[in-house]
Amino acid sequence: MRQPLLRPLARLALAVAFIGVLAGCATPAADRSMESSEPGSSIPAPPDLGSAGLTEADGYVAPGVWLTLDDDVPAITNLEDDLRAALDAAALSARERGVEFSFTNGWRSAAYQQYLFDRAVEEYGSEEEASRWVKRADESRHVTGGAVDVATSDAMDWLNRFGAEFGLCQIYANELWHFEHVPGVDAESGCPAQLTDSSAG
Ligand SMILES: [Zn+2]
Structure with a gap:
């Protein structure tokens, strides 16, 4: 019914336009100027973790590298099922x-x-002050795969406005980037009151 040549050409044009949109989304210039990772690229070896024996297999993410949910690295693939969903x-x-x-x-x-x-x-300078910012290994939800740190302020903003609909909540008032899945939370209930910092619980 339609001219047979136009459909493949139209599809090609759409594909090119779509790729252009994707590329634009993936690299907002201001946000990602420092950033070296493309989805699926290998993560640079950690320069300061070699002596500690820690690698990408430990979930290490080099400074400036941003991961997506598509990345096949332990930091992403070891997330808990409910958080991932x-x-x-x-x-x-x-x-x-x-x-x-x-x-x-x-x-x-x-x-x-x-x-x-x-x-x-x-x-x-002290364990007490440190624990306001970093939890011990046996307390951190990162160790169970129950937490992510979000890279961009627009994603943080979005999650603060709409995350509860998916059970996703900012937990600590001083960690705008740290989100966990909280069972039972939905759009109606909203997220629980934030803790002051990670030493509070
Ligand atoms: Zn975190």
């Missing part, structure tokens, strides 16, 4: 509104979490 559903909804999710951290091994805590103790 909530993020997948939320990401679809966010994308419809022009917001893409990316992450600076997801699952971490206990060894990596302990390393971060020990470094924080050095930096902040």
Whole structure:
């Protein structure tokens, strides 16, 4: 019924336009100028973690690298099923509104979490002060795969407005980027009151 040549050409034109849109979404210039990762690219070896024996297998994500839900690395693939499902559903909804999710951290091994805590103790001078920012290995939801750290402020904003619909909540008032799946939370209930910082629970 339609001219047979036009359909493949039209499809090609649509595909080119779509790829253009994707490329635009993937690299908003201002946001990602420091960023070196494309989805699926390998993650640079951690320069300062070699002596600690920690690698990508520990969930290490190099500074400046942003992960997506499509990345096949332990930081993403070891996320808990309920968090992963909530993020997948939320990401679809966010994308419809022009917001893409990316992450600076997801699952971490206990060894990596302990390393971060020990470094924080050095930096902040005491375990008490360090624990306001970094949880011990046996307390962190990152170690179970139950938490992600969101990379961009527009994704944080979106999750704060609409995340409850998917059970996704910011847990600590001082960690705008840290989200967990909270069972039982929905759009009606909203998220529970935020804890002051990670030392509060
Ligand atoms: Zn976190």
